Amino acid sequence: MFELQDQHKMIEQAVRQFCEKELIPQIEALDKEEILPYDLIRKMMDSLGLADMVRFSLEKRLEGKEEEDVVKLARQDILVLFIVIKELSRVSPGFAMSWGTSIGLCGQAIISKGTNEQIKEYGIPVMCFDKIGCWALTEPEAGSDAFGAMKSVAKPDGDYYILNGTKTFITNAPYADIMIVYAKIDRGQPKEEQPVHSFILERGMEGLSTGKPFDKMGMRDSPTGEIFMDDVKVPKSMLLGAERDNIRDTAKESLGDERSGLPAMALGIIEKCYEQSLKYARERVQFGRPIGEFQAVQLKLANMYIHLQNVWNIVYRTAWLSKEGKRDFAFTCATKAYCAQVALEVAMDAIMIHGGYGYMREYHLEKLARDAKLLEIGAGTTDINLLTVARLELQK
Ligand SMILES: Cc1cc2nc3c(=O)[nH]c(=O)nc-3n(C[C@H](O)[C@H](O)[C@H](O)COP(=O)(O)OP(=O)(O)OC[C@H]3O[C@@H](n4cnc5c(N)ncnc54)[C@H](O)[C@@H]3O)c2cc1C
Numbered sequence: 001m002f003e004l005q006d007q008h009k010m011i012e013q014a015v016r017q018f019c020e021k022e023l024i025p026q027i028e029a030l031d032k033e034e035i036l037p038y039d040l041i042r043k044m045m046d047s048l049g050l051a052d053m054v055r056f057s058l059e060k061r062l063e064g065k066e067e068e069d070v071v072k073l074a075r076q077d078i079l080v081l082f083i084v085i086k087e088l089s090r091v092s093p094g095f096a097m098s099w100g101t102s103i104g105l106c107g108q109a110i111i112s113k114g115t116n117e118q119i120k121e122y123g124i125p126v127m128c129f130d131k132i133g134c135w136a137l138t139e140p141e142a143g144s145d146a147f148g149a150m151k152s153v154a155k156p157d158g159d160y161y162i163l164n165g166t167k168t169f170i171t172n173a174p175y176a177d178i179m180i181v182y183a184k185i186d187r188g189q190p191k192e193e194q195p196v197h198s199f200i201l202e203r204g205m206e207g208l209s210t211g212k213p214f215d216k217m218g219m220r221d222s223p224t225g226e227i228f229m230d231d232v233k234v235p236k237s238m239l240l241g242a243e244r245d246n247i248r249d250t251a252k253e254s255l256g257d258e259r260s261g262l263p264a265m266a267l268g269i270i271e272k273c274y275e276q277s278l279k280y281a282r283e284r285v286q287f288g289r290p291i292g293e294f295q296a297v298q299l300k301l302a303n304m305y306i307h308l309q310n311v312w313n314i315v316y317r318t319a320w321l322s323k324e325g326k327r328d329f330a331f332t333c334a335t336k337a338y339c340a341q342v343a344l345e346v347a348m349d350a351i352m353i354h355g356g357y358g359y360m361r362e363y364h365l366e367k368l369a370r371d372a373k374l375l376e377i378g379a380g381t382t383d384i385n386l387l388t389v390a391r392l393e394l395q396k
Contacts, residue, residue, distance in 0.1 A: 002316050008083050011048075015087035018044050023091050030092065030221035031367060033213070037221050038175065041099050042129050048084075051128040058124050062116055079319040082264035086315070089268025093371035094222035096268070097378075100261055101171040101222075102126060106133025106180050108257065109198065113241040122178050122200055134176035135258075136167035136227050143169075144384045147196055152183035152229065154199065161185070161234045163199065163207075167227040174213045174225040177203050180240065181227065198240040207232040218370030256329055258379040259336040260322070263314045266339035266375060269368050270311055273350035274304045276365065280354055291353070300349045307342040314339060330392040337385040340375035347372045 004012065022043060029035045045051040081104070088096035103126065110123035126133040142149035152165025163183055173179070179201040184194035201208055211226035281292030281301060291297050314335045321328060347369035351358035358365050376382045 001320055002313070004079075004083070007077075008079055011080055012083050012087060014048055015044075015084050016090075018047055019087060019091045022047075023088070023095060027092060027221075027364075027367070028361075030095065033220055036175065036223065037095050037098050038129075038132055040095070041102075044099075045129045051130075054127045055124060058111065058119065058127060062119060077319070078322040079316075082261070082267075082315050082319060085261060085264035086268040086271065089265040089371075090272035091268075092221055093265050093269060093368070093374075094219035096265055097219055097374075098172055098222040099129075100265075101135060102129065102133040102176075104261055105135035105258055106172075106176075106178060109135065109180050109240065110178075110200065113198075114200075115237075117237065118200060118240070122202070126178050131177040132172055132175055133178045134170050134172040134180070134227075136170045136173065136179055136181045137255075138167060138169045140166055140168050144381060146182075148192075150182065150184055150196060152181070153186040153194070154183040154197065154234070155186050157233075159236050161199065161236065161239070163201075163229045163232040163234055165229050167229075169214075169224055170227055171222055171224055173210050173227050174223045176210070179203075179208075179227060181229070183229075185243070195243075197243065199234055200238045200240055201227075201229075201232065201234065205232050205234070217373065218367070219374045220370075255379065256327065256332050259332045259385070260318050262336050262375055262379060263311055263318060263339040266343035266372075267308075267311045267315055269343045269372050270304065270308050270346045273346045273365060273368060274301075274308050276363075277301060277304060277350045277353045280357075284355075297353060300353055304346050304349060307346055311339050311342065330389050333380070333385040333388045333392075336379060337382045337389070340372075340382055343375050344369065344372040 022040060026035065026040060030037060030040075042051075085096045085100055088099065107123060107126035110118055111127060114123050122131070125131040137146050139146075139149070139151060141151065150165075152163065152167065154161040154163050161183075163181070165183060167173070167181060170176075170179075180198050181201050182196055182198050184191070184196055186194055203210075207230040209228045209230075211228070213223040213225050216224060278292075278301060281297050282290055284291045292301070318332070318335065321331070347365060350365045351369060354363055354365060357363050361367070380388070
């Protein structure tokens with residue numbers, strides 16, 4: 001359980017090669033927003049054989065046939081996904097986030113809750129990255145209080161729902177083809193009794209539009225933006241899952257999935273910062289000695305090592321929980337908060353070990369630090385995750 005199997009090492013190697021050959025040369029242009037990440041993501045899906053594998057697996061599932069063992073294994077072994085996220089995050093956490101949000105949040109929501117028709121029409125194209133997906137819960141006035149303060153509404157009207165509202169800070173929104181959007185179903189009951197549901201929206205629907213990408217501190221290679229819904233007429237067939245009284249729990253499941261992918265991003269950042277700092281501490285000479293001989297530098301390295309080991313263990317345990325079909329929301333929130341904090345701490349310490357060079361773009365550490373800050377905000381802020389842990393534990 002606490003070590004990579006051969007198939008994991010092969011994936012790790014293949015993604016690292018892809019990053020060296022394709023992603024690293026484009027990092028500057030991606031970070032300056034001169035190019036978008038999506039063509040490169042498609043290239044990665046094709047070159048690693050991920051698109052074909054996912055398509056094959058899902059089509060078999062729709063036909064009701066048994067999946068091939070290897071495909072089944074890949075689907076059940078979430079460690080494969082975590083290793084891809086980790087490897088991408090060593091170079092660009094933003095790139096990993098755009099890919100992971102499309103597939104892991106939008107695509108996965110359709111695959112797990114959708115009808116066969118929805119899976120065929122929207123789920124498979126998103127999972128294979130033929131189409132770009134996004135997952136939209138946050139609103140201008142509903143962030144941490146995403147459900148309670150939600151203003152987006154869906155009014156039933158014959159065979160349709162009429163959707164109105166605004167979503168903000170949505171990863172991939174400016175370019176997404178398929179959007180999972182949360183709204184309250186308004187049948188005239190008081191706001192607090194309106195159930196929250198998710199809908200599949202498709203770019204091009206009348207009344208649906210998106211804003212320009214926001215200018216951000218980090219994650220600059222992952223476009224973020226708004227979604228505007230102005231009387232969007234959505235067929236009932238695009239409701240995701242059957243209409244029920246309340247689906248807060250399924251949205252929370254998705255939040256849990258979003259949070260459980262985050263330690264893998266933190267792992268990529270920490271692993272890269274640690275390796276680079278160790279190498280630099282051996283090579284950089286000051287006062288006639290490598291800086292690695294100074295105890296102040298050694299303490300920083302030892303601290304990084306501790307965080308690296310802890311985060312690896314969290315990733316292994318998260319994968320194990322998933323494989324066993326177990327959910328532990330307190331563990332997910334606690335580890336999301338911890339991993340985000342230590343990823344930022346390690347990135348800042350790595351900059352310190354590199355001195356002035358660490359502050360220069362060329363050394364790539366300042367990008368990792370800028371991207372790491374988002375881990376403390378996205379998928380619920382650190383404080384909100386910690387408060388959730390305390391609430392759940394006190395309720396026991
Ligand atoms: C780059 C980026 C990408 C994102 N991608 C997505 C996406 O794809 N989909 C999506 O739905 N959302 C996305 N988000 C939104 C993200 O989930 C929210 O920003 C986050 O949940 C915080 O909400 P907020 O920004 O409205 O902050 P607020 O909720 O306004 O919080 C502001 C501050 O108040 C604190 N606070 C709030 N309530 C409490 C409380 N009860 N107790 C103590 N402290 C509190 C918070 O911890 C925070 O420090 C993204 C955000 C960013 C920046």
